[in-house]
Amino acid sequence: MIKNVLYSVFNNKCPNCHNGNVFKFKNPFFFKKFDKMNDNCSHCGHKFEKEPGFFYGAMYVSYALMVGWFLVTWAINSFLIKADAIAFLIFLAISIISMMTYTFRIARLFWINFFTRYQEHK
Numbered sequence: 001m002i003k004n005v006l007y008s009v010f011n012n013k014c015p016n017c018h019n020g021n022v023f024k025f026k027n028p029f030f031f032k033k034f035d036k037m038n039d040n041c042s043h044c045g046h047k048f049e050k051e052p053g054f055f056y057g058a059m060y061v062s063y064a065l066m067v068g069w070f071l072v073t074w075a076i077n078s079f080l081i082k083a084d085a086i087a088f089l090i091f092l093a094i095s096i097i098s099m100m101t102y103t104f105r106i107a108r109l110f111w112i113n114f115f116t117r118y119q120e121h122k
């Protein structure tokens with residue numbers, strides 16, 4: 001099950017059939033249209049936005065991802081690199097801002113996968 005979720009999340013695939021794309025454009029750093037989503041799966045017709053405001057919940061996923069990123073980088077800095085706090089905070093700010101569009105998409109894809117299980121279509 002985890003393998004199915006990770007496949008869908010990191011390949012921008014429909015959580016229901018793993019064939020259609022969720023986001024219209026593959027590149028998450030295409031800043032003008034990185035957030036454009038298909039309404040339905042092109043393969044199975046699964047509706048991605050179940051109800052208005054469905055994706056507000058993805059903000060919690062995004063928050064959890066950023067807390068995880070902070071903890072991992074903090075641990076690496078504390079035990080291996082040992083840079084001072086200002087340098088670490090500058091690195092953290094730059095890394096979070098530069099990953100913002102990617103995090104946005106990953107969080108939405110995780111959120112969709114919380115509510116839809118993969119079903120093999122033949």
Ligand SMILES: [Zn+2]
Pocket residue numbers: 014015016017018019020041042043044045046
């Ligand atoms: Zn589908």
